[in-house]
Amino acid sequence: MNATTPAPRMTRQRREILEALDTRDFRSAQAWHERLRSEGSTIGLATVYRGLQSLADQGEVDAVVAESGETLYRRCEAGDEHHHHLRCRACGKAVEIDVPEFEAFAHRIAEQHSYGDIRHTIELTGVCPECTAAGKG
Amino acid sequence: MNATTPAPRMTRQRREILEALDTRDFRSAQAWHERLRSEGSTIGLATVYRGLQSLADQGEVDAVVAESGETLYRRCEAGDEHHHHLRCRACGKAVEIDVPEFEAFAHRIAEQHSYGDIRHTIELTGVCPECTAAGKG
DNA sequence: CTGATTTCGACAATCATTCTCAACTGTGCC
DNA sequence: GGCACAGTTGAGAATGATTGTCGAAATCAG
Numbered sequence: 018m019n020a021t022t023p024a025p026r027m028t029r030q031r032r033e034i035l036e037a038l039d040t041r042d043f044r045s046a047q048a049w050h051e052r053l054r055s056e057g058s059t060i061g062l063a064t065v066y067r068g069l070q071s072l073a074d075q076g077e078v079d080a081v082v083a084e085s086g087e088t089l090y091r092r093c094e095a096g097d098e099h100h101h102h103l104r105c106r107a108c109g110k111a112v113e114i115d116v117p118e119f120e121a122f123a124h125r126i127a128e129q130h131s132y133g134d135i136r137h138t139i140e141l142t143g144v145c146p147e148c149t150a151a152g153k154g
Numbered sequence: 155m156n157a158t159t160p161a162p163r164m165t166r167q168r169r170e171i172l173e174a175l176d177t178r179d180f181r182s183a184q185a186w187h188e189r190l191r192s193e194g195s196t197i198g199l200a201t202v203y204r205g206l207q208s209l210a211d212q213g214e215v216d217a218v219v220a221e222s223g224e225t226l227y228r229r230c231e232a233g234d235e236h237h238h239h240l241r242c243r244a245c246g247k248a249v250e251i252d253v254p255e256f257e258a259f260a261h262r263i264a265e266q267h268s269y270g271d272i273r274h275t276i277e278l279t280g281v282c283p284e285c286t287a288a289g290k291g
Numbered sequence: 292c293t294g295a296t297t298t299c300g301a302c303a304a305t306c307a308t309t310c311t312c313a314a315c316t317g318t319g320c321c
Numbered sequence: 322g323g324c325a326c327a328g329t330t331g332a333g334a335a336t337g338a339t340t341g342t343c344g345a346a347a348t349c350a351g
Contacts, residue, residue, distance in 0.1 A: 025297090025298085026297065026347085026348055026349075028298065028299080028347070029347085030298080030299070030300095045338085046338085047339095059300085060299085061299065061300035061301070062300085062301090062339090063299080063301085063302095063340075064298080064299060064300065066338095066340075067299090067340090082220075082221060083219075084219060086219060086223045086224075086225070086307075086308085086337090087337090087338070087339095088339085103264065103269060106273075112267055114263050116259065118259060119256055119259070119276075122256070126240060126251055127240065127278065130282070131282070132240060132280030132281060132283070133280055133281050133286050134280055135279070135280040136243075136279050136280065137276070137277065138275065138277040138279075139256075139274070139275070139276050139277075140275040141260055141263065141264065141273075141274045142273050142274070142275075143270055143271050143272040144269060145267070145269055146269070149270050160327095160328085162329085163317050163318080163328060165317070165330080166316095167330070167331095168329090183308080184306095184308095197330085197331085198332070199308090199331080199332090200308090200309075200310085200331065201330055203308065203309075204309095204329085223306090223307075223339085224306090224307065224308095225308085
């Protein structure tokens with residue numbers, strides 16, 4: 018376990034990304050970039066992509082692939098714990114949810130078919146109360 | 155349900171796509187295209203994309219977005235029934251699975267948060283016995 | 292501070308997918 | 322069978338997200 022991954026430096030840009038992520042929305046890398054720019058940052062798009070990816074690798078942010086193929090990022094509660102989300106398709110607001118029953122189920126199914134190295138994705142999407150009210154449903 | 159969608163014509167290309175899909179693997183549109191070409195077809199890539207999409211709309215094939223962002227297609231058992239898959243990350247072989255417990259759970263969670271128009275994605279991936287044996291894991 | 296190394300950012304490149312449009316072909320009608 | 326015509330096709334261009342490139346700028350160790 019010797020530092021094969023030399024801890025990334027804490028640069029202004031990295032700090033900005035982390036700060037922006039505090040809003041805890043699910044947004045695409047491009048959207049985060051726009052947001053940072055609109056707040057006066059001069060950060061580059063490639064930097065945002067790199068930053069989000071490295072944070073995702075470290076488990077600091079969750080990355081989910083939307084139906085459109087875009088990857089959405091969001092800062093997550095715990096770096097370690099495995100969890101899923103209920104995300105609003107209209108505004109991106111997300112709630113972390115826990116699906117203990119499913120974790121067990123997944124492994125049972127996998128074993129039945131002798132599949133190894135199981136990984137699973139559960140994505141719940143819907144329209145949140147606010148957006149429903151606003152007619153964005 | 156009155157034919158607002160004028161039934162697509164049965165062309166040579168459409169027939170070829172349908173035939174290829176009989177192998178029931180999960181493959182990307184590009185992969186299906188290559189396969190058809192390698193079998194002597196002169197079908198175009200755009201046609202494969204269009205064909206797969208329209209079949210997906212009709213519920214004839216399942217479409218899932220892989221982690222890479224590619225969309226994978228596979229002919230499915232029942233047009234109507236909602237189901238999920240356990241897919242091999244190495245060879246694409248997939249098994250249809252049923253997760254009745256989860257369907258209920260999803261709706262319960264959604265209601266707790268007052269989210270409407272719920273949709274869910276469950277993707278189980280692993281490495282099948284054959285690929286594990288072949289060391290592709 | 293100074294130098295070695297990493298990270299940045301503008302832009303080019305890549306990859307999957309969609310669009311454009313002229314040529315082609317099922318389908319319904321005679 | 323043959324005709325007309327709207328739906329389809331296929332090559333290539335266009336798009337949109339993401340990744341690679343590389344000189345310039347910034348960070349960290351000494």
